[in-house]
Amino acid sequence: METPVVKGLRADAWRNRARLLAVAEDVFASRGPSASTEDIAVAAGVGIGTVFRHFPTKEALLEAVFVERLQRLIDDARQLSSAPDAGQAFFIFFRSVLDQAHSKSAIADALAHAGIDLKDSMAGVKEDLNAGLNALLVRAQRVGAVRDDIGIAELLALLVGAARAVDHAAGNTDVEDRTLEVILDGLRPHSRRSTRG
């Protein structure tokens, strides 16, 4: 994961790209997508020119940040897809999505864009994400841990919605937990409703 994805870059250039991506994720998460590219350059300690050398437009940078975030989700999904308890795996994944650091709505944005933007780099990611989610979901449904009447589309919408809901409760952990519990309970089949709280 820490090896150059884009080939043919000098070591320092690739380091800059990685740093920019990380910094951009932070800045966009905390100040929203309208944060200026200049601010990101400053935060990354590089010149503005360097940002545009690596990401030809601001949108490309935003997209790269989304892809990065989604990539991590996909990795999580893959690792959990072979866990022994399919039900547990599914719910652990759902929670882990929302545990991502920073603003949850940033994740919501990333997920939201995955289903909408069909840009070059997004296309492959979308397929990978669908595959990963599908594996988790179907396995969990097969063992009766998740209701049968939903598919990937619903799962994605619920992830986005849950991220936004949790984001709105930001600050109050109790509220966050109870809110998420409602959604997770909604995902369980009739007879397996959680008894917590």
Add this chain to the structure above:
Amino acid sequence: METPVVKGLRADAWRNRARLLAVAEDVFASRGPSASTEDIAVAAGVGIGTVFRHFPTKEALLEAVFVERLQRLIDDARQLSSAPDAGQAFFIFFRSVLDQAHSKSAIADALAHAGIDLKDSMAGVKEDLNAGLNALLVRAQRVGAVRDDIGIAELLALLVGAARAVDHAAGNTDVEDRTLEVILDGLRPHSRRSTRG
């Protein structure tokens, strides 16, 4: 409801204000809060100066749009709070929130701001919203239609999240319905889970 809220304005001025608010709601819903004031002026068929005469800053315009939206929700909540079937009233309200025309995420934004911005005009609205939601929620919980372990904070977060979730499924009515059903089921107490397809 169709009478001047802001007193002392001429009839024509108030018509312009109402028109602007409606147009702004449309434009912000479809192009996001970063839509330009100029665009709204053009869409409303007035000069840019007229927008700023009625709403001294862009933020004031956004706030007015939010307040308008919330006001409608509050009205809905009030009317339903005296319905005979408290459980039905609650779920009808929840669905009606998401039925509001335009982009659902616009509603999410309005709701989200209600809990954050404590601006002058917002303050009163927030109280009214809380009161309206509380009446609906408590009554529904009392008759056992809604789980007891959530309060207004969770309800608000879920409304925001549901709006976003439904927004993400935008276009596919089936997905919208099933996604919403999951969240509504999550709100029901253990034994009253919906059995719909």
Add this chain to the structure above:
Amino acid sequence: METPVVKGLRADAWRNRARLLAVAEDVFASRGPSASTEDIAVAAGVGIGTVFRHFPTKEALLEAVFVERLQRLIDDARQLSSAPDAGQAFFIFFRSVLDQAHSKSAIADALAHAGIDLKDSMAGVKEDLNAGLNALLVRAQRVGAVRDDIGIAELLALLVGAARAVDHAAGNTDVEDRTLEVILDGLRPHSRRSTRG
């Protein structure tokens, strides 16, 4: 002086005109000539339309304020021009110009414009001002109270400069006094230099 200058106005209209002029003088003096016409309308308690009915442009309003101020100076000069002690009369006048309430630089502006703008209304005022100043100056020079080598042009420039100088010292009465004394001493013939402070 308190009778309508512009004929054919209703009593209330003329009152509005007078009030506007007074208010405009205040506002321009305290906030500068870039104060908005709207502000003046508000301060005068009339609608913006009324301002433009009486003064077709902002510049016309500014000009009217200048003329008003100059008119008062001219009146002062006339009254003093028949005083028994010509020297005393001259210096009393010079000081009285700077005693006008409000910002001194406002007076400087008015005086400055008198020599520059040759607009309709200004033309006559300029002649009156010159006549008044000339009477005072020549009489004072004749009795040896003021040096002989200056004329109206120099006197006007010195009035403008003194107004600005005093304005700069604003707040510190001692500095104001000593500064003015320097200029007045400069106006006296060699042997009559003041011996104050």
Add this chain to the structure above:
Amino acid sequence: METPVVKGLRADAWRNRARLLAVAEDVFASRGPSASTEDIAVAAGVGIGTVFRHFPTKEALLEAVFVERLQRLIDDARQLSSAPDAGQAFFIFFRSVLDQAHSKSAIADALAHAGIDLKDSMAGVKEDLNAGLNALLVRAQRVGAVRDDIGIAELLALLVGAARAVDHAAGNTDVEDRTLEVILDGLRPHSRRSTRG
């Protein structure tokens, strides 16, 4: 004096900054401080963005112009403060202030602001100016060339006033000279009144 004051700028950037400052001085002098930033950009042959890169607000630009002008006065004062004839030095300085090119009232504005605005950049300049003026003034007073009853405050006010006075006489050199002579005579002790004119 012609070396970069603000460090860390490329040669070309500094050239632009210097050019902008010079052009801004001209434009503000001839059209007043309300001249538009855009006009200055055009006159300097740069894009509007360049103006704001060097001076983040219009006020910052105005301030920089003031500081520049004051800096020149301070330099003059310093050079003259070690001249053999202290009296001559003082009067040469006073005249040289008014000889600065462009509109004299621009100088008046700069001097006027020196005593009012205590902005960051102004603070140091004000001290330097005071120090420079004080050296000239005290030395001239010590040799009996200037009356003893004035201090820096009065000197500054007189410089401002003289600039304005001369500005008002603009165009007529004779009037300018005689007006200035009056003020300079006022500065001399009783027995040393000029005999010119």
Add this chain to the structure above:
DNA sequence: GATGAATGAGACTTCATTCAT
């Protein structure tokens, strides 16, 4: 005559993007 809502040119300022160094 008085009012104040409407207008739109123009001001200041930001920011994505380009390009000379």
Add this chain to the structure above:
DNA sequence: AATGAATGAAGTCTCATTCAT
């Protein structure tokens, strides 16, 4: 490759002026 100065379109907001009420 990296830098950051330059650019100018576009955005928010102000204000003198007009005109329907």
